[in-house]
Amino acid sequence: MNQTLRDLAEKLGCRLLGDGSITVTSVSSLQSATNRSLVFAEDVPNLNLALGSPAAAVIAGEFAAGEPTASVTAANPILISTQPRLTFARAAKLLRDQAPNPAIHPTAVISDSAKVGKNSSIGPRAILGDRVKVGDTATIGAGAVIGDDAVIGVDCRIDANVTVYPGTILGDRVIVQAGAVLGSAGFGYVRDSATGRYEQSPQIGLLVIEDDVDIGANSTIDRGALEETRIRQGAKIDNLVHIGHNCQIGENVIIAAQTGLSGSVTIEDNVVMGGQVGIGDHARVEAGAMLGGQCGILPKKVLRGKGVVFWGTPAKPVKEYLKELAFLSRSARKGR
Numbered sequence: 001m002n003q004t005l006r007d008l009a010e011k012l013g014c015r016l017l018g019d020g021s022i023t024v025t026s027v028s029s030l031q032s033a034t035n036r037s038l039v040f041a042e043d044v045p046n047l048n049l050a051l052g053s054p055a056a057a058v059i060a061g062e063f064a065a066g067e068p069t070a071s072v073t074a075a076n077p078i079l080i081s082t083q084p085r086l087t088f089a090r091a092a093k094l095l096r097d098q099a100p101n102p103a104i105h106p107t108a109v110i111s112d113s114a115k116v117g118k119n120s121s122i123g124p125r126a127i128l129g130d131r132v133k134v135g136d137t138a139t140i141g142a143g144a145v146i147g148d149d150a151v152i153g154v155d156c157r158i159d160a161n162v163t164v165y166p167g168t169i170l171g172d173r174v175i176v177q178a179g180a181v182l183g184s185a186g187f188g189y190v191r192d193s194a195t196g197r198y199e200q201s202p203q204i205g206l207l208v209i210e211d212d213v214d215i216g217a218n219s220t221i222d223r224g225a226l227e228e229t230r231i232r233q234g235a236k237i238d239n240l241v242h243i244g245h246n247c248q249i250g251e252n253v254i255i256a257a258q259t260g261l262s263g264s265v266t267i268e269d270n271v272v273m274g275g276q277v278g279i280g281d282h283a284r285v286e287a288g289a290m291l292g293g294q295c296g297i298l299p300k301k302v303l304r305g306k307g308v309v310f311w312g313t314p315a316k317p318v319k320e321y322l323k324e325l326a327f328l329s330r331s332a333r334k335g336r
Contacts, residue, residue, distance in 0.1 A: 001025070001095055005057050005077050008038075011094060012087050017065065018077025024056045027092045038079075038095070040088035051076045059084045059091065102137075117154070135172065147183070153211070165223065171211035177239070179218040183207040186222035186245025186263055202226060203245060210234075216241060216257070225263070238275075250287065262299070278313075292318060 003011075006020030028037035030046070033055035040059040041047040050058040057077040058064070061084050081087035102119040105126070110116065114128040117136035124142045128134070132146050135154035140146065144158050147166035152158065154172040162176050165183030176182065185203035192199065205224025209231045215221070216239035223229055224246050231237070231249045238257040243249065247261050250269035259273055262281035267273075273291045280299030285291070288306030296313030297303055303315060311318040 003095060005079065008091060008094065009079055012079065012081065012090055014059070014079040014081045014087060015065075016077060016079055018057070020077070022056050022077060024095065026095050027088060028055070030055070038088070038091055040084045042084055059088050105142075108140075111148075123160070129166065141178070150183075159217075165207070168207045168209070168223065170209045171213070171233070173212050174209055175214045177215065177217040177219075180215050181220045182209070182215070183223045184220060186225055188225055188245060188263065205229065205245070207231075213237070219243075222247075222263075232269075244281070256293070291315060 002023050002025050004020060005016060005022050005024065009016040009020065023036070024038045025036045028034065028039060030039055030049055030053050033039050033053040035054050035056055037055055038057050038059065039050050039053065039055040041050045042061060044063065047058065047060050047064050057079060059079045059081055062080060062082065064078050065080055102121045104122040105124045107124045108122040108126045110122065110128045111130045111132065113130045114132040116122065116134045117138060119136055120134055120138040122140045123144065126140045126142060126144045128146045129148035131149045134140065134152045135156065137154060138152055138156045140158045141160040141162065143161045146152065146164045147168070149167045150164045151169045153170050153174060156170055156172065156174045158176050159178040161179050163181045168183035188201040188203060189198040190201050203223065203225050205226050206228040207221060207223040208228055210233040212234045213231050214236045216237055218239055219237055219241040221229060221231065221243045222245040227246060229243065229245055229247050232251045234252040235249050237255045240258050241255050242260045244261050244263040244265065246264040248266045250267055250271065252270050253267050254272045256273060256275040258275050259277040261279045264282045265279050266284040268285060268287040270288045271285050274293035274295065276294045277291050279297045282300045283297045284302045285297070286302065286304040289303055290309045292309060292311040295310055295315040297315050303310060305317065309318045310316060312321040
C-alpha cells in the first residue's frame with residue numbers, strides 16, 4: 001500500500017522533518033533500503049547510516065531533531081517518534097499489502113446457521129459448522145475448520161489448516177497462524193484401580209481468547225476441563241507452544257517457542273517466557289517475572305519477582321543460579 005510521509009506521520013503520531021509528499025511502499029533494513037522504503041534508527045551512528053542510505057525516509061527518536069545531519073531533511077525526511085522501533089512496527093502494518101477483495105470461495109463449506117460478517121473472506125475448503133459466528137473483516141484461511149458454536153471476532157486472521165474446536169471464543173483482531181489447534185480436549189485421565197486402565201475425565205469446558213492475541217503456527221491450546229482456559233488480551237504466543245487445560249494466561253504475556261504448560265497453570269500479566277520453558281500443573285508465575293530459556297517450574301510452586309530473571313530447574317533468580325554453578329565448578333576442581 002502506498003502512503004505519503006505526511007499521511008504516515010499523521011497516522012503514526014510523528015513529527016515530520018522534510019518533504020511530506022514523498023511516497024513510501026514498504027519498510028526495510030538499512031542493507032536492503034530503496035528509494036520507496038522506510039527505515040528506523042535508535043541512535044546517532046545508525047541515523048548517520050540511514051541518512052546515507054537510499055531509503056526514502058527514516059523513523060528516529062527525538063535525538064535526531066538536534067543532529068547536524070538532520071539538516072539534510074530535504075533529501076532525507078525524518079519522522080520523529082518517542083518510540084522509533086514501535087513506530088516502525090506500526091508503519092509496517094500500515095504499509096503491508098492490502099488484503100484481497102472479500103470473498104467466499106466456492107469450495108468452502110458453510111452451515112446454513114453460520115453467520116459471516118461484512119467484508120470477511122472464507123478460503124478454499126474451509127469449513128464453518130453450525131451456529132458459527134464470524135465477525136466483520138475477518139479472514140478464514142484455506143482448509144481451516146471452525147467447529148459448531150465457535151465465535152470469531154472482528155478483524156481476526158485465521159490462517160490455513162487451523163482447527164478451532166466447538167464452542168471456542170475468539171475476541172477481535174486475533175491472529176492464529178497455520179496449523180494451530182484451539183480448544184482440543186485436555187490431557188486428563190482417571191485410572192481404574194481394578195484393571196489399571198485409564199479413562200478420560202470430563203473435558204467439557206471452554207477456551208476463551210481475548211482481543212489482540214497472536215498464536216503461532218502449530219501451537220495447541222486445550223479447553224478447560226469443567227470451567228475455562230483463558231488467554232487474556234494482548235498475549236503473544238510463539239510457534240509450537242502447548243497450553244494445557246484450565247490455564248489462565250494474563251495480559252501482555254510473551255511465550256516463546258516450544259514452551260509447555262501443564263494443566264491449571266496461572267501466568268499473571270506481563271510475564272516473559274523464553275523458549276522451551278516447562279511448567280508443572282497448578283504452578284503460578286506472578287506478574288512481571290522473566291523466565292529464561294529451558295526454565296523448569298515444579299508443580300504447585302509459586303514464582304514471584306517483578307522484573308527478576310529466572311533460570312534453571314527448579315527455576316531460581318539467575319544470579320543465585322550462577323553462584324551455585326560457580327560453587328559446583330570450584331568444588332569439582334578441588335576434588336580432582
